[in-house]
Amino acid sequence: MKPEELLAIADRIVGWGRDGEQIEAVVGHSTETEVRVYEGEIESLSVAESQGVGIRVIADGRQGFAHAGTLDPDVLEETLAEARDNTVFGSPDEFFGLAEPDGVAPPELDLYNEALLSFSTEAKIDLALELERAVRSGDPRIVGVESADYGDAVGADAIATTTGIRSWGRDTSCYLTAYSLAAEGDETQTGFGFSVGREPGDLDVAAAGTDAVERATRMLGATQPPTERVTVVLDPFVTAQFLGIIGGTLSGEAVLKGRSLFADRLGDPVAAAGVTLVDDPTNPEAFTASDADGEGLATRRNLLISGGRLERFLHNSYTGRRSGGASTGSAVRGYASTPGVGCQALSLVPGKHSPDELIAGIANGVLVQGVSGLHSGVNPVSGDFSTGAEGLRIRNGELAEPVREITIASTLQRMLLDVVEVGSDLTWLPMSSAGVSLVVAEVTMSGA
The missing domain is CATH 3.30.2290.10 (PmbA/TldD superfamily)
Incomplete structure (x- = not known):
């Protein structure tokens, strides 16, 4: 019709x-x-x-x-x-x-x-x-x-x-x-x-x-490495999943229900200075772009984290009103549900270096190309982060042997603060978050 x-x-x-x-x-x-x-x-x-x-x-x-x-x-x-x-x-x-x-x-x-x-x-x-x-x-x-x-x-x-x-x-x-x-x-x-x-x-x-x-x-011959703390490079597809979790904690609905680790932290530095996080469904390159939200209000570009500082939460009309503010045009829903709140086209502002250049600057690390059990391994209230992963070792600025059966662990708070660099390879994916290579220091890699 x-x-x-x-x-x-x-x-x-x-x-x-x-x-x-x-x-x-x-x-x-x-x-x-x-x-x-x-x-x-x-x-x-x-x-x-x-x-x-x-x-x-x-x-x-x-x-x-x-x-x-x-x-x-x-x-x-x-x-x-x-x-x-x-x-x-x-x-x-x-x-x-x-x-x-x-x-x-x-x-x-x-x-x-x-x-x-x-x-x-x-x-x-x-x-x-x-x-x-x-x-x-x-x-x-x-x-x-x-x-x-x-x-x-x-x-x-x-x-x-x-x-x-x-x-x-x-x-x-x-x-x-x-x-x-x-x-x-x-x-x-x-x-x-x-x-x-x-x-x-x-x-x-x-x-x-x-x-x-x-x-x-490239995963053929993968082995389980020893446990150590390393710098990780999140593949764009993994970063998109990671951002989806972060975005969920930045909704007014999560804040009102006591399910956000960022409640009461507006205006605080919550990430490294190089992290700027935007939800922009007005960007036509986003697979989930839209001119109106789930309540019919015009969508708009919402700056969530700017230079590491938490700027705002996302709201629909109800959560905005209850929080003493207004909707940010972030209502999400289908016709079979009432409006919730959510990110619609979330992305990090990209940096200047390509994935190869990012890897070249790492002496000891892991390129994480896939994760498993991400949602069950992350607590959005405490921020605890632990998930199964696989990828390639990074040695002296070059990709090396594949690794599997590892767990990467930290906290959401620590990972945001330990972001070393955001790549230039912004990639829009068939989900509400875009991907980009993301370098995070001091992550525990648990293996053999």
């Missing part, structure tokens, strides 16, 4: 409002395609379409919510009635209230490319097959490809409220991803590679295939 049609549905629902109540209607529609190939054949092909509505009602200081996975006119009225009924069961909260226009103009972003709509199913299959061939032919030690996938999505949504919010948007996205198997003797290692874009012409089969090959083959 066209976004204008979705907005018309949202407007209709809002028009059913009664005196003394606020109504918010969020309407969404999307189509997704996924292709997986294996050994030159199609293993699976799926095309899915989804649509639905979420309705929030606030009356007498109470909030009710209901959603439905259809846009049938009769169901819309039933969903509104259910949301109204649910207000009876909600606890009163003086801070409940819908977002109101705040005068911030929405950015002009081009996130929709019609070239994706005309790209045939056969061409999508061909891309996945081409990727599988690229991985298989990339190195004689590649003995298999677990999967080679193509996927895409076309989405549109709209929000209308009785407080005057009217917003709609649409976007396209697509990706390639491959998981490889490399073997030497009795040893097998895995690797992955991917490429993302707004339309198929943005995708780079060669780059995705090369990454999948190199990440697997």
Whole structure:
């Protein structure tokens, strides 16, 4: 459906409002395609379409919510009635209230490319097959490809409220991803590679295939090193995951719930002077860019940490109001949920040196190319950080032997303060955080 049609549905629902109540209607529609190939054949092909509505009602200081996975006119009225009924069961909260226009103009972003709509199913299959061939032919030690996938999505949504919010948007996205198997003797290692874009012409089969090959083959012969304290270089994909955890601690929701290690630290130095952290969904290069947040307010560039100093937390309307401030345009949600708070396009401001230059300056360290158990191994309240890892030793400024079965440990607080340098290789990934090579000193590497 066209976004204008979705907005018309949202407007209709809002028009059913009664005196003394606020109504918010969020309407969404999307189509997704996924292709997986294996050994030159199609293993699976799926095309899915989804649509639905979420309705929030606030009356007498109470909030009710209901959603439905259809846009049938009769169901819309039933969903509104259910949301109204649910207000009876909600606890009163003086801070409940819908977002109101705040005068911030929405950015002009081009996130929709019609070239994706005309790209045939056969061409999508061909891309996945081409990727599988690229991985298989990339190195004689590649003995298999677990999967080679193509996927895409076309989405549109709209929000209308009785407080005057009217917003709609649409976007396209697509990706390639491959998981490889490399073997030497009795040893097998895995690797992955991917490429993302707004339309198929943005995708780079060669780059995705090369990454999948190199990440697997360079780990062959990996051993468990002795325990010691080292300087680590986080691969961009690992940094993106690390930043996702940091971003979660910088939400107003986490602060209000007592789940942030940075509560009460606004204005304090919390990272090295070279660390500047920004959440900027107005950047069209970000895979998760958007012109409006989950409440229909214009997105904006939020400076979270500047030169190591904590500048702000992210808020939706509720957490901003409860904290004595306002929304930062950081509400996140789908039509089936009420608004939460979250980073939308988080990144470190890049430095001046390439990954090779960063490594050249390290006498004893580890390039961490992958981690496991990251979320279970990190406590966002205490900051304790301990996760399984694998990668390559760095000796006298050069990459050396591969290592595995190691644990890297520190605290989030200490790691931010021990950042030595941020690389120049900013990489936007299919997640809400961008990647970049990150050098962190004095990390405990536990091994044999």
